[in-house]
Amino acid sequence: MSGSSIENNQEIPESSAPPNFIRHFIEEDIQTGKYDGRVVTRFPPEPNGYLHIGHAKSICLNFGLSIDYHGACHLRFDDTNPEKEEVEYVESIEADVRWLGFDWKDHLYFTSDYFDKLYDYAVSLIQMGKAYVDSLSAEEIRRYRGTLTEPGKDSPYRNRSVDENLALFEKMKEGHFDEGACVLRAKINMAAPNMVMRDPALYRIRKASHHRTKDKWCIYPMYDFAHCLSDSIERITHSICTLEFENNRELYDWILDALNVYHPRQIEFARLNLSYTVLSKRKLIELVTNGHVTGWDDPRMPTISGLRRRGYTPESIRKFCERIGVAKRDSMVDLGLLEYMIREDLNKKAHRVMAVLNPLRVVIENYPEEQTEMLTAVNNPGEPDMGTRQLPFSKVLFIEQDDFMEEPPKKFFRLSPGREVRLRYAYFLTCTGVVKDDNGLVVELRCTYDPATRGGDAPDGRKVKSTIHWVSADHAIDAQVRLYENLFSSENPATEEDFKLCINENSVQALSGCKVEPSLATAMPGFQCQFERLGYFCVDTRDSTPGNPVFNRTVTLKDMWAKIKDR
C-alpha cells in the first residue's frame, strides 16, 4: 500500500502507457486523496471458461495500472454460480495470467471465500428493511418487472415484516425450499427508470455442489450483490469493468451505500472486439464442444492458450493491449494489428532457418557427385549476437515450388529457365532445364551453379534479382507444417445470422513432407523461428515428437509479392 498520504500532492509515477480516461480518473483521485493515494485494482474472472485476448486487455489494464501507480492488483475468482464453474478453469486462468507476465503476489481471492460475510450483509439489509424474500416465481417476477417504458409493480410479498423475512431467508439457507421457490430481493423501486433498480434479486437457491464450498451452501449471491461487496471487502479503489455494467453501477453504489461500507469507484470501458474472430465465451465454448476446433488451445482460437500454442509471445500480447488503448466507444480492432505486434517481437527474437514447404527437386549438374560442404548462415541478421550456424550443401536440393515459374510474368524475380538467382548463403544458381512428368507437371529442375559465388557474392560484381531459400535433399529433415488462417471469413462473425456458418473451411492447412534444415532436429516444443521468406513458426507443444516435428505457422511475413501477384 503506498504511502501514508496526508498531503494531496502525491507523486504520479510516469509510465510508458499512453494516457486514457481511466488514468485521468485515477490521477484525479490520487490528487484529491480520495483513497489516501492508494490504487488497488482487481481482475475478477468467472471460472467458467478459458481466458481470451479480450481478457488480456482487462488484465493488462488492471495489472498495468497497479504497477504504474505502485499499488496492487488482486486476482479474484468470481465464483458465485456453481452450475457453470469448474476447477479446470481456475487453474487455466491462473496459468494464463502468470504466462502473460503478471503477478498477483499473495492477493489471490475467491468470492466464495466471502460467502459467510455476504450472508451477514444480506441479513443486515433485511434488518434495515431494504431487502425481502419474494415468493413469486421467476416467471411472475419477470411480468411484475414492467418494461423499458412501463413501470413495474410491487410484489405482493414486498411488505413482509423484517422478522418474517429473516426467518424465510434463514430457511432458504437451511434448504427448506426448492430451487426457484423464492429469492432474496433488494427493496428499491419497482418504478425505477433503470431496470436494474427494480428490486433486483440478491440471492437465489441453487442445490448444486460448488467447486470450492462443496455442499455448504444452497443459496448463492448474485453478481450485483457479491461483486461490489467483494470489492469493498478487499478495499479495491478502482473497480474497472466493461460497458455492459454501466447500468449496474447505480446498484453497485446503492448496495454499498445502504450497508454504509467502504466504497470503491466503478469505471467502465469498452471491451475488445477483434476483426475475423469471436470473443464471447458462449461462442468460444460452442466452437470447442461442437468440435469446430480441437480444443481451447487450438492455435486458431483467440484464447490465451490458443495464441500461446500458435506462437504468440506474452510481450506481443501486452504490446498489443497497450496499442489498442482504452476508451468507452465500441470499436473493432483490426486483426492485422495483433499480427504486426507478433512480427515486431519475433523479428528480433526468432532464429532464421530455412524450410521448404512444397519441395521442388533441383539437381546441380556441375556440382561434384558425392560432395557436401558446410556454409555459414547467420541466425538473425538484425541481431549479430545470435551467432551463426553451418548448413550442408550438396548436389541435390529442394527449393520452394513457388520460387520457380516456367513462364514468369514481368514482375516475377525468382527462378525460371535461363535465369540466375542466389541460393541464400550459398551460390548463384542458373536453371538450365526442367523435367516433367506424364501430366506435364514440373517435377525437377536441372541447374548449374557458379563455384566462384560461394558465400553468395559474385567476384565480377554481377547482381541477381532475387535470393531464394533451399535445403540439401540428403540432409533435410521431414516435417509436418500447419498453416493457419483466420477462423472466420466474416469480419464480424458475431453479427452474422449464425456465426458458425462463416467458419473458414481453410483455416488450417496441414502439410506433410516438408523439408527443413538439419539444425532443427533438436528443436524443442515451443521453439520459435522464422522460416526465411515464409513466416514465423513454432514447434507444436502437443503433437510434435522428436522424430516427427510439427510446426505451427504463427504469422506470415509481410508479402509484397503476394500483393503484386494479384493485381
Next chain:
RNA sequence: UGAGGGUUGGUGCAGCGGCAGCACGACGGGUUCUGACCCCGUUAACCAAGGUUCGAAUCCUUGACCCUCAGCCA
C-alpha cells in the same frame, strides 16, 4: 417512444479553450544475400446545425445516428 453511455483519417487511440497528433493500414520511393526488417515521403478525420469566445474537436443548445438494460447469468 424509459434510463444509462457513445460519435476525431480506412482502423484503434491521443488532444480537455490556442498550429488536430501517434500507431496500424494503404500508396510511392530508398536500401537489401529474406519481395522481410529498416529508412524517407504521400494519403486521410473532429456526426450535424446553431450559440458563447479574439479563438471551439474541447464549453452551451438542439438534432441525428450507434451501443447497453426487461436472467433466479456475469
